[in-house]
Amino acid sequence: MNELKKLLIQAKIDFSTAVSISSLENAKSYYLGKNGKLTQYIKNIKNISINERKRYGEIINSIKINIKKELNIHRDILKKKQLKVSLKTNKIDITLPGRGKNKGGLHPIMRTLERIEKIFYSIGFDITDGPEIETDFNNFTALNSPKNHPARSMHDTFYIKNRYVSNNKPLLRTHTSPMQIRYSKINKPPIKVITSGRVYRIDSDSTHSPMFHQIEGLWIDKNISFSDLKGVYLNFIRVFFESDNIQIRFRPSYFPFTEPSAEIDIVFQDGPLKGNWLEISGAGQVNPKVLCNMNLDPEKYIGFAFGSGLERLTMLRYGINDLRLFYKGNINFLKQFT
Template identity: 50%
Template structure:
């Protein structure tokens, strides 16, 4: 027999007062924050997964429909107030940081202009290219798919039941008609297998994915790469060989220790977490994997009695953090050129660095005329300025004043000092 769910009555006034109290405390804490780290911690305390306002939202399921509508609307309004206060404080901190930077930096209008610097690829893009390059060498091809997915491709076909926590609104972004922003790139595998019809299948599926999460190591939008190999006779041993070879090539360490730790995923059986040994002697999780579940193969019309396969998934953002020794994921997406330019493959030297290097190459005895053999390099640096020697005089003065070339033999530049 079906059972009727009874909701315990709540005190609307008490709940409203509790919401108002929490948001007032949160806004006061935001306004008192002195730096960005404190501001992010406050946001997590109130809007994070275990935050105060988030916790109140989770209690709505215990209320009657009328209470849920009234109190839920009030909680959302308070969340918007908190978010507005957070945005205003963040803008104020950014403005204060800019003003302090402008006040601290002196501007010398007599300095030569800067040449246009070459751009570079984003560190996550560089990491993606590296991953794809390595798997191309193993015979994998790249597959792609839409970022807005339906329930079948994102959940049902992957053996994720209707009551699985991944379907909760606290973890998944829902859009119209029950569609979602894909929570992993596994739907690409489903679409590819349905389209391919028959194995062998060997693909790598990179792309953006979305989950309701945000902190130093998680972002609402992040990048994944998932691999799939379906063929007759594929075993877990093949999975271990392929991934171990990949991870050692990626980090360029033939002695890198890799372990496969038993775990659970609804779309693979058996399943494992993949760990590598860090430089600190501790195991570090880098991905998940397993043998493709027979139900998944059936859902894409592949006979699990004839074919087997393995799948794995890695976070490209996390791999980029490990590759470039970055400890805060948000640095990749703040669009701070002073940070991102450090990862460029084609990073050009500053004009001071280039001039200093040129001076080191000059013979001990020389005249200004001899500098013209470097005209090609210098003209690129100074936008084809014909008065190169004057620029060098100015530059040497600056370098000497800043202590950048004190260690050099003074004979290297004595004849071009003013």
């Protein structure tokens, strides 16, 4: 228990010494993030004796409330300081003539999306999208994620309280994969489709955002193999980056909706990223259980699926090193892509 009190004291010190909003948010992730210090104590509840759990849980909850309270206090302080500096340095001269209207441009993520869709459309893939509010069934159960899957935790997923859709608790979708189920139930094989859109997870730092974009591919037919997946994805990567000097590798992994599964890494043979392997996608052959949930016969049909983050591909293509730049609305940053 003393360790928890020390954690609160240290959090207060770290929040009070943060010199910017970004450093404060990084401190928040350190204590309250998915793998934060306080989260580790929460996960340890299962190891506490039943008689002590209630008291232990009350103390953790009290510490969490106080940490959030301190966080909000120092966030407001930093915002006020930021506003004062902005008012001093960005004074408006009302005697200047009015500015002309400037032409707008596509956001870099939308540029990436359009580029990817054109590439896959050129090789016969349909383009579709789906709802951002999904059912628990489509988002998890139909994709072979059991009820005790960690992604269903309130710490990882945005659930919508007090509302039910077809007896399934709705949530902001955590990935674009639910469209595999929706699309396959209204279209017969062969199925070749690309789907994209916003997805939501409770995570925020320089490389993660609570809202981000994914693009996902699905190909189901009677004779689709892992080699087809490799050929399609390698072709896509080389066209997307406009370079033949890129290699890919499939690293064994686990996803409940594919079997076998792999992480896809790429390595550039030239340029500033030369020689560095970078993970850009998850992929695999569609799990037979998922095919059954698509109302397809797994003895007759086979296929593959892959999913990539649009932000990551955009950052690699344009050399951007901080994901948060996409959402700050900084005109000087966005002008580079018009």
